[in-house]
Amino acid sequence: MAAVSMTVNGKAVREDVEDRTLLVYFLREHLRLTGTHIGCDTSQCGACVVHVNGRAVKACSMFAVQAEGANVTTIEGLAKDGKLHPVQEAFRENHGLQCGFCTPGMIMTAVDMIARNPDLTREKIREGLEGNICRCTGYHNIVSSIEDAAKKMAGGAA
């Protein structure tokens, strides 16, 4: 057991965990932030994507102790003051989800993708979603949601 400290969604947290505790279990079971999902648990599906120090990573493929001192953002940390993040809003408007299981990972990947790519195309969005699987096969509207969010966020910044 080791004490691990990090900032999660702007809040400092400190918990005793086993060294082998994966970040996704730390978030879900220690912090009760169950918005981050475990899909395949083999680093393929992307349902567990969170941001660690500004990079979108798969929380099932990282130990909590590796995030010592890190700044972590989960799906719960996107909305501010009761207002949805523009990407969340775009997923709602464009029906970017069906069963919703993959949605937290899709949105966390999308936020990172939009931040890194100022000129997203539908093709680039599809390529950027390589590590996220939607078992409802609802990709068309997911791509539309991200395209819409990117446009609106660029407009807001200008």
Next chain:
Amino acid sequence: MIPYAFKYHRVTSLADAQALFAKSPEAKFLAGGQTLIPTMKQRLANPPELIDISAIADLDFVRLSDDKLVIGAGVRHGDVAASKDVMSAIPALGELAHTIGDPAVRAVGTLGGSIANNDPAADYPAAALGLGATIVTTKRSIAADDYFTGMFETALEDGEIVTEVSFPIPARAGYAKFYNPASRYAMVGVFVADFGSTARVAVTGAAPCVFRVNSMEAALTKSFATQAIETITIAADNMNSDLHGSAEYRAHLVSVMAKRAVQNALNR
């Protein structure tokens, strides 16, 4: 999935990493962990201790000189793909890095981790061997030709850590990869490089270990064009055969991907 229990250490210097390893020779070094951690979760690996070297700042650099591009072992795939120095000196290398896994894997996985693991279907071994790179470790410098020794095997000794890889800059280079559609690993990936006086061809994914194709190198040295290797075929004897493709299929793919790699190099 939960791995076996282990003790975790994070270090910020190579000296500390080596000191810890000297005390615990069964320990494994952890870089990005994008192969090691899934392997531990499946309980196929069971290191009693992990020495996390990902926070060693000295391993995170890209240095460009006139004739070579040196990349620190700790540089993440995504950072290689996004590096202006990489894209100006050896664009094929940046493009190769961009084809590894997916964005979240590329945000964490490292060059050093990839070549230390030497997965038969990994991409970086093709670039290192295809460019005739030098692998620099905590002990010595190793030519790529002597470094990749077998399936998941390298010339690295226990406790030896890859610190940087020095890539000679070719006149032009290209990479072509036939993806396994599920894993994005290379079913077959071919890296070709034209150094003017010589050409090199390295193949990953097809056999138990990355290898060079002498017949193609000789032909491309004479004439760096797809027509030069049009009729060259590869024997299926040593190719991998699994549920994704037979040995004959992979041997055929080597010829196809080699031509596409040459075309990619010529398209610049």
